Amino acid sequence: MSLLVNVIISIFFLVVAYIIASLYYPMLVGGAAYSPTPRKTVADALKLADLKKDEVFYDLGCGTGEALIEASKLSDHVKGVEIEPIRWFIAKLRARKAKVILGNFFKQDISDADVIFIFQYQGRINNRIVKKIKTETRSETRIISYQHPIEGMKLIKSQNEIFIYKKIRSV
Numbered sequence: 001m002s003l004l005v006n007v008i009i010s011i012f013f014l015v016v017a018y019i020i021a022s023l024y025y026p027m028l029v030g031g032a033a034y035s036p037t038p039r040k041t042v043a044d045a046l047k048l049a050d051l052k053k054d055e056v057f058y059d060l061g062c063g064t065g066e067a068l069i070e071a072s073k074l075s076d077h078v079k080g081v082e083i084e085p086i087r088w089f090i091a092k093l094r095a096r097k098a099k100v101i102l103g104n105f106f107k108q109d110i111s112d113a114d115v116i117f118i119f120q121y122q123g124r125i126n127n128r129i130v131k132k133i134k135t136e137t138r139s140e141t142r143i144i145s146y147q148h149p150i151e152g153m154k155l156i157k158s159q160n161e162i163f164i165y166k167k168i169r170s171v
């Protein structure tokens with residue numbers, strides 16, 4: 001076999017290995033693997049959360065930008081954080097009006113958030129995100145969790161697999 005064929009086969013396997021690893025490696029830093037939220041579900045969630053034009057929206061772990069695209073139709077201040085470079089780049093290309101940040105959302109300042117969208121995992125990961133949200137955000141901030149109910153917050157609305165929360169007020 002020629003050297004060129006060997007090089008092409010090696011590159012092919014490296015690319016396939018990277019694509020498979022990229023789906024799951026966010027789990028190593030404490031986040032969910034990749035799975036996009038259907039656009040219709042995002043639209044329903046944003047309607048339920050009543051996202052407004054002047055409000056700041058975050059998708060923590062924005063994937064390829066489904067939620068950012070829908071949120072940009074309603075708000076002028078849409079931000080996404082994604083740790084995986086290829087998905088970050090795709091989201092940046094697709095969600096032109098949004099600010100798409102490459103990085104770990106646990107290290108992102110979210111103190112300006114009005115609405116936060118998460119599609120992560122129930123239990124340890126969401127508990128860690130909730131702790132961050134409780135420490136950094138205002139009491140009016142709404143949290144949308146897709147598929148996974150979260151603990152330690154006040155459920156204000158739900159529809160199918162969409163759950164909307166606010167912080168529990170301390171008395």
Ligand SMILES: C[S@@+](CC[C@H](N)C(=O)[O-])C[C@H]1O[C@@H](n2cnc3c(N)ncnc32)[C@H](O)[C@@H]1O
Nearest residue numbers: 026031032035036037061062063082083104105
């Ligand atoms: C289930 S997908 C949801 C994607 C998108 N939010 C959506 O609903 O279509 C979870 C995403 O979070 C990203 N992610 C996981 N942990 C992360 C972290 N610590 N910081 C930034 N992104 C993270 C993953 O790479 C993946 O793209």
